[in-house]
Amino acid sequence: MPHTHTNTHSLTDPLMDKVANKCAENGARLTPKRSKLLACLLKSNHALSAYEIIDLFKQQNDENISAMSAYRILEFLEEQQLVHKLQLANKYIACKHIACDHSHETSQFLICIKCSKVREVSIDKAVVEAISHNVTDAGFTLASRQLEVNCVCDKCTQL
Incomplete structure (x- = not known):
């Protein structure tokens, strides 16, 4: 069954259809709200906090989303490996391999x-x-293979 989208996401429809199919293969469903929230992250090349995502969601969709709903959707998108949570910044970003x-x-x-x-x-x-x-030798167990490095981008270095 094809996934329908509003016209505000027409540029990403093929991508969202692929994402919806990927979710279906995992036994999950990409609902319209999940799709809209993911679209917010896809349009940003910056990491966004949950509250920044909520604000962007309202801006782009002219509708509100509660913090609880946003966090549940972000958790779902993480489970589906569509977004990454950056622990150092406590922010989210769409996976580039989506x-x-x-x-x-x-x-x-x-x-x-x-x-x-x-x-x-x-x-x-x-x-x-x-x-x-190194982690094992130090007496620890690796909890995540995701690595995060705080840097300064070239654009900010030139300012």
Whole structure:
């Protein structure tokens, strides 16, 4: 059954259809609100807090969404591997591999501490294994392979 979207998302319909199909394959459903919230993140190249997403959602869709609903939707989108939660910044960003059908390396997020711009890059498997080995040697268990690095982007460096 095709997923319908409002005209405000017409530029991302093919992508949203692919995302809806990916969710369906996982036994989940991409509802219109989930789709609209994801579209907000897709339109931003900056990490956004839940409350920034709520404000953007209202701006782009001329409708309100409660904080509880936004957090539930963000949790769903994380479970579906469509968004990443950046722990250092306590913000969210759409996965850059959202439309891919194949698996990817571990993600590293470069986060500008001045403007919140985020760049997702892949980390070589050997680097992740070395980090994991160091964690184990130190008497810890790796809770997440996602790495986040606070940086300053080129644009902010020039200011």
